[in-house]
Amino acid sequence: MKVKDDFNDTEKSKNIHIESSSIIEEIPRNEANCSIRSNNDLFKKIASALFYGSASMMIMFSNKIVLTKYNFASFQALAIGQISISIFLLELFGKFGLIKLSKFDTRTATNMFPLSIFYFGNIYFGLGGTKLINLPMFTVLRRFSILMTMYGEILLLKIKKPISIQLSVYMMIFGTIIAALNDISFNLVGYIYTMINNIFTAGNGILTKKKIDNKKLNEYDLMYYNSLLSLLPMVILSIITNEYEKINSYDRWFDSSFLFFFFLSCLMGLILNYSWMLCTKYNSPLTTAVIGCLKNILVTYFGMFIGGDYRFSNLNFIGLTIR
DSSP states (O other): OHHHHHHHHHHHHHHHHHHHHHHHHHHHHHHHHHHHHHHHHHHHHHHHHHHHHHHHHHHHHHHHIIIIISOOSOHHHHHHHHHHHHHHHHHHHHHTTSSOOOOOOHHHHHHHHHHHHHHHHHHHHHHHHHHHSOHHHHHHHTTHHHHHHHHHHHHTSOOOOOHHHHHHHHHHHHHHHHHHHTOTTOOHHHHHHHHHHHHHHHHHHHHHHHHHHHTSSOHHHHHHHHHHHHHHHHHHHHHHTTHHHHHHHOSOTTOHHHHHHHHHHHHHHHHHHHHHHHHHHHSOHHHHHHHHHHHHHHHHHHTTTSSSOOOOOHHHHHHHHOO
16 A cells, blocks of 8 residues: 555656646747747838838828929819829729738628728818918928827727827927928918828727727728728718819820829828828827827928928028937
């Protein structure tokens, strides 16, 4: 009996030793997996930020060239082009299985309606502001979207921001005010459009982040419903404001260089939205807004030579440079 008990004790100790050895071996494996996931998440954050910054810069230049250099009269028509191309390509890619796109659902469309309002306003007032004021001042005024997004995250998403980040944002706003005080080419309507654009940008970013975090819809679904729900209001608004006459009387429809930039701008609308969705998904709305501001460093200085509507002054240039 004693021999049997000793045997059982020996077997138990062996099992305990084997289990402890397995746990010890598992620890480095888990640490390695965590490290790989962490590196993968970091790569997604950086890659999506670079993608968004590049796409945002390209569409800003293409929009400005179409609306100012070629003096295209209707920014609403350009918005309709961007939205229409987005709907067409998303449905095409979904049909051929290149992306996962959910079928249209009335209940989902109803739930998406508040977000689509911010999406609509972001496009409409963004293109309007781009047309009416020079690129350096447009990009500088867009800094207010960072301030609004920061407060939106604090109040709605309950995300606390360190004092160092808040001070950086306030410094940007200070530079914006200095630049605006001595803007020789000041356009009140353009300023109003851009500030309204900032409100819609902040709201669009925060609501999109909440939708993505719910994981009920992917980024393609969000883009599709936003575009679909924005198209009809944009068309109706264009009819009310008699945009057809502006489009019909435009005399460069057969200019190949204009058509190139027009369709480039339409295509970049889809690419920008996709990159923006990814950046917001893997980062935060505030990070996405800051990336937009950082890319504006290049846009600000290149924009002085694109469009031909920037008027230099020392104080304005100092305000543009403060970041």
